[in-house]
Amino acid sequence: MPELPEVETIRRDLQGEVVGRKIKTVEVRNGRTVRRHATAKQFRTCVEGKTITAIDRAGKYLLLRLDDGYTLVVHLGMSGQLQRAKGPKEPKAPHTHAVFTFTQGGQLRFVDPRTFGEIFASAGPEEGTERLPELAHLGFDPLEDVMSWEKFWVLLSSHKAGLKNLMMDQEFVAGIGNMYADEILFAAGLRYDRLSNSLSSQEVRRLYRSMVETLTEAVKRRGSSLADEQYRDLFGEVGDYQGQHQAYDREGQACRRCRATIVKVKSGGRSTYFCDHCQV
DNA sequence: ACGCCCGCCTGTAAGC
DNA sequence: TGCTTACAGGCGGGCG
Numbered sequence: 543m544p545e546l547p548e549v550e551t552i553r554r555d556l557q558g559e560v561v562g563r564k565i566k567t568v569e570v571r572n573g574r575t576v577r578r579h580a581t582a583k584q585f586r587t588c589v590e591g592k593t594i595t596a597i598d599r600a601g602k603y604l605l606l607r608l609d610d611g612y613t614l615v616v617h618l619g620m621s622g623q624l625q626r627a628k629g630p631k632e633p634k635a636p637h638t639h640a641v642f643t644f645t646q647g648g649q650l651r652f653v654d655p656r657t658f659g660e661i662f663a664s665a666g667p668e669e670g671t672e673r674l675p676e677l678a679h680l681g682f683d684p685l686e687d688v689m690s691w692e693k694f695w696v697l698l699s700s701h702k703a704g705l706k707n708l709m710m711d712q713e714f715v716a717g718i719g720n721m722y723a724d725e726i727l728f729a730a731g732l733r734y735d736r737l738s739n740s741l742s743s744q745e746v747r748r749l750y751r752s753m754v755e756t757l758t759e760a761v762k763r764r765g766s767s768l769a770d771e772q773y774r775d776l777f778g779e780v781g782d783y784q785g786q787h788q789a790y791d792r793e794g795q796a797c798r799r800c801r802a803t804i805v806k807v808k809s810g811g812r813s814t815y816f817c818d819h820c821q822v
Numbered sequence: 823a824c825g826c827c828c829g830c831c832t833g834t835a836a837g838c
Numbered sequence: 839t840g841c842t843t844a845c846a847g848g849c850g851g852g853c854g
Contacts, residue, residue, distance in 0.1 A: 543847060620847055656831045658848060703824060720847065770846060810826060
């Protein structure tokens with residue numbers, strides 16, 4: 543499932559591949575992927591004929607800036623992929639739901655078997671504002687928005703929630719999903735069910751540092767591709783961070799730090815992996 | 823305010 | 839062997 547490191551990897555790929563290109567046509571091939579527009583035609587008029595000027599990211603959202611101030615927003619959901627294609631003759635993968643064709647040739651395709659992803663165009667951001675109204679609910683971005691650990695402590699203690707639930711809450715911090723939440727909490731030596739307002743200053747510092755370092759390292763390795771998921775970058779290549787995982791998807795295996803057995807529990811309907819010895 | 827559950831959706835894998 | 843069931847989870851919404 544694409545989380546911040548996977549989305550950031552694709553953002554960097556897009557920067558080199560589609561910035562400066564003009565969208566000639568958009569083909570919408572199913573009724574679920576393009577959302578927040580009355581009709582697919584209304585969406586098409588928002589993006590056709592426009593040139594992509596920059597690629598930004600907010601949490602797990604990709605933001606393709608267009609030359610008239612519009613933003614083309616892409617969320618990959620659980621199984622979404624963006625694929626670069628040379629042209630219309632290249633065979634389309636199953637579940638190809640949107641195809642952007644550039645005037646200079648070449649295509650950008652959105653493929654998404656589980657259709658949890660979405661695409662929409664926004665007229666924003668308004669002059670003088672930074673954030674799209676549709677994404678106003680998102681919390682700070684762990685890599686884009688640097689903050690002091692003291693400020694992080696204030697934010698943490700203003701909630702009384704289980705640490706994992708809070709780290710996955712996109713309104714608190716944007717971009718962390720089930721997999722990286724487990725990896726971050728392992729690196730910090732903290733259990734998933736510790737209450738956010740119960741941490742010592744040392745634990746807060748460790749959590750903040752673990753969040754930034756884990757995500758940074760995962761970006762360096764171009765994200766995680768597990769056996770049961772389909773994450774691929776813009777060129778169809780798998781990531782390289784899954785081999786570095788300490789907790790996620792390692793039930794029954796030895797903890798790489800203390801050799802105790804990694805435990806799997808269900809929390810809020812989600813699988814949670816942790817070391818009962820290293821994480822307190 | 824927070825935890826928890828559901829529905830959405832398909833591919834894979836385990837179970838009978 | 840073949841069908842059924844469980845699981846994977848991002849996100850929004852509802853409920854206690």
